[in-house]
Amino acid sequence: MxxxxxxxxxxxxxxxxxxxxxxxxxxxxxxxxxxxxxxxxxxxxxxxxxxxxxxxxxxxxxxxxxxxxxxxxxxxxxxxxxxxxxxxxxxxxxxxxxxxxxxxxxxxxxxxxxxxxxxxxxxxxAHLVVEVMDLKNILTLMKVDRDNYSIVQLIVDSQSESVNKAVRDLGIPKNTLLIAIYRGEDIIIPHGDTIINGGDKILAFADEEGKIRINELFGSRL
The missing domain is CATH 3.40.50.720 (NAD(P)-binding Rossmann-like Domain)
Incomplete structure (x- = not known):
């Protein structure tokens, strides 16, 4: 890039x-x-x-x-x-x-x-201070004043369907972008072959439908 x-x-x-x-x-x-x-x-x-x-x-x-x-x-x-x-x-x-x-x-x-x-x-x-919770696992960091998009943060549940899978195999919605993965002290720019680990903190850009889908992908299956 x-x-x-x-x-x-x-x-x-x-x-x-x-x-x-x-x-x-x-x-x-x-x-x-x-x-x-x-x-x-x-x-x-x-x-x-x-x-x-x-x-x-x-x-x-x-x-x-x-x-x-x-x-x-x-x-x-x-x-x-x-x-x-x-x-x-x-x-x-x-x-x-x-x-x-x-x-x-x-x-x-x-x-x-x-x-x-x-x-x-x-x-x-302001959004970081307020820490508004959206859905079950997603923290909305910033609303983008167009087409209901937001920058969101979520933590990958160790029991989620995404664990040990490559990003390309997750079915990420077309209108959703994974911006960064925080893994311990490391910051990873995700690509198609990036493997998701339980406990990863993910920063994403998504519309309302996208937020629902990634909440399902990275949240617990229980």
Whole structure:
């Protein structure tokens, strides 16, 4: 998977680290010289690109035309929104994710502006504090204001039908995406051949029907 990350601060560098550990192709765009120096000490220099992520020429030089995902995660909402719009409508990037810093700007981050998924940190944290339980095993972390989708977390029951099976054999619904598997101290980006273990903590993106199905898949059969 090829990912372009716009913004090399704490959020962007952390995402880059996780993706590189999972063998993804990554490019990080950053315009601040002080941050660039830090990034070059953290990562191979060939993945770091100096420049403004809202500049189409810089984006093109980063390989955005071949990217599967663009994640605009700077600390400035206007930068993230402009970068998302350019990535989606000028370069036809399949999936564009944008960070929302100011909750009052969240309404701007929509499909019409090129944003497929808006990550509203304030909303995310609020849901973590409230810990709203959904169905039997699923904790809803964040509602996505489109088509009843949510980012959810669940723990695989040791007696579930999914244990010791590969992801490709589980019949995951088409409109559901397994984002990550937390296994002890490890974070796994799931692929078709990833084997599910009892006790795995799974982060998923799903609509209402998808949540019902994965609750059945990963919950107890008793």
């Amino acid at each position: 090829k990912v372009i990350i716009i913004g090399g601060g704490q959020v962007g560098s952390y995402i880059a680290k996780l993706l590189l550990e999972n063998n993804c192709s990554v490019r990080v765009l950053e315009k601040r010289e002080s941050v660039l120096d830090k990034l070059k000490r953290m990562f191979p220099e060939d993945i770091i690109i100096g420049g403004n992520g809202t500049d189409p020429n810089i984006l093109e030089s980063s390989g955005v035309m071949e990217a599967d995902v663009v994640a605009a995660v700077t600390g400035a909402d206007e930068t993230n929104l402009v970068a998302a719009t350019i990535a989606k409508f000028e370069f036809n990037v399949p999936r564009v994710i944008a960070r929302v810093n100011n909750p009052q700007n969240a309404w701007l981050f929509n499909a019409g502006m090129g944003v497929d998924v808006a990550v509203n940190q304030a909303d995310f944290l």
